Structure formats: C-alpha cells, structure tokens
Amino acid sequence: MSMCQNESSCVACCGTLNLRLRAEQLRDLLSERTSQCPDAGRADHASLVAYRSAREEIEASLERYDATVYVCPFVGWIEEGRAGCLIHPLRTGRPNSQNASFYGTTICQSYDCRAKEKEANKEEAERHGSKGWQTMALHIAEGDALVYTRIIGDAMFYRLVEAIGDTASVLKAAPALMERLVRLRLCQDCGPTSFEIPGHSKPTVDDLIPVLFREEDRPTAARMAAEAIDAVGRSSTM
Numbered sequence: 001m002s003m004c005q006n007e008s009s010c011v012a013c014c015g016t017l018n019l020r021l022r023a024e025q026l027r028d029l030l031s032e033r034t035s036q037c038p039d040a041g042r043a044d045h046a047s048l049v050a051y052r053s054a055r056e057e058i059e060a061s062l063e064r065y066d067a068t069v070y071v072c073p074f075v076g077w078i079e080e081g082r083a084g085c086l087i088h089p090l091r092t093g094r095p096n097s098q099n100a101s102f103y104g105t106t107i108c109q110s111y112d113c114r115a116k117e118k119e120a121n122k123e124e125a126e127r128h129g130s131k132g133w134q135t136m137a138l139h140i141a142e143g144d145a146l147v148y149t150r151i152i153g154d155a156m157f158y159r160l161v162e163a164i165g166d167t168a169s170v171l172k173a174a175p176a177l178m179e180r181l182v183r184l185r186l187c188q189d190c191g192p193t194s195f196e197i198p199g200h201s202k203p204t205v206d207d208l209i210p211v212l213f214r215e216e217d218r219p220t221a222a223r224m225a226a227e228a229i230d231a232v233g234r235s236s237t238m
C-alpha cells in the first residue's frame, strides 16, 4: 500500500505546498511546470538539470510559508488530476533520473513520511483497515490531489491525531469528529509539510493546537480533540 499514489496522489514531501498560493494558482503552477519540463520529465539529465535551475529562478520570487523548506519544480501533473514526480523512474525508464533533482535519487526514493511509514506497515494497515488515515483522506479529498496532499502530508496534524490516541482507534471511535477537525485544519492558511519533528518527541494536544490552528479556531479544535479523547476512552471500556 502506498499513500503517495492512490485514487489520489500526494506530493507533500516535495515542497509545493510550501508556496503561499491559492489552490487554483497551485494547479496552474503544476500545469506550467508540466508543459515547461523538457519532454514532460522524460528528457536527458542535462536538460532536466537546466530546467530545474531555470524553474528555481522563476519560482524564487513566490512567497513561501517556510523559507527553509525546498520546493522541487519536478512536481507536475503525471496524468490528468494526478500530481506527482515528473522524473520518477516509472516515467523516465531510468532508475536514477531523479538525480536531476536537488535531493537526488537516494532521498527521493527512500523518504517516507510518518503516516506512510506507520500505515505502510502490513500489520498496521490490516489493523486500520477501512478506518485508516488514508481512507479518511481519500474520502474528504473526493479526488482532489491537492486536498489529499494537504491531509496526508501534514506531519504535525498527524502528530495531533496520535496525541489524541492510537490512530486506528481514534478514527474508529470518533470518525465524524475527526473529519470535522481535518476540515478545520484545511481552512488554516498554512503550508503543511511531511517533514517530521524528531520521532522521539511526544508533543501533547495542548502543545499542538496552537501550532496547527489560528487563534480563533483553537477553542473549537481543543474541544473536538477533547471529545475525541473521551470517545476513544469510552470505546476502550466497551
């Protein structure tokens, strides 16, 4: 199971959501990259590197949420409505074609966000079944790749779910509540990233609410999180 490519697709770890653009501007940007990328990503290494430099320069003036998060210009439309890596080996037929990128093949091929790492684990996936994080993201996104990306690739929000309780238990005990919480998160003006805070740190719900929600939404988010914690507690005693 891959959370990167499903009925929808996720490109959060490649930085595009770090650009402070509205959804339609992001879609236009992906279209522009796809048409400008030589041979839609299937060109030779030198041409792809030249494209990357040119695009980085063009996009340098775009406002970002976090200046330290790199934005890879190889995210484009790999098919209609499906965002993805234009230079992925499956498209280019060359195992190392992602070496034209800033991160390079090794990182591009090996990176897993926390949600993917957890739910790609076979046992974990079976336990989550139809109540998994991915299922919920697909349901809310309704085929919109950027919405799916904003949910799946939002590492800090995933941490909040984990702070509420075991992900599968939370989604099973309080699915409607969690859906409302996700929708509230989607309304925040932010550039969610899949990059993780250290795995050993254990932020609490109280730590995360101020990070994830604007001031006026925090009481609602905190109330929903508290209700979800209660629901998990009740379901575990049943």
Ligand code: SF4
Pocket: 003, 004, 010, 011, 012, 013, 014, 111, 112, 113, 114, 116, 152, 153, 194
């Ligand atoms: S954020 Fe996770 S699910 Fe999304 S592309 Fe990266 S590894 Fe895949």
Ligand code: SF4
Pocket: 013, 014, 072, 073, 074, 075, 084, 085, 086, 087, 088, 098, 101, 103, 104, 108
């Ligand atoms: S080259 Fe790497 S960082 Fe860029 S879009 Fe592809 S997978 Fe993401």
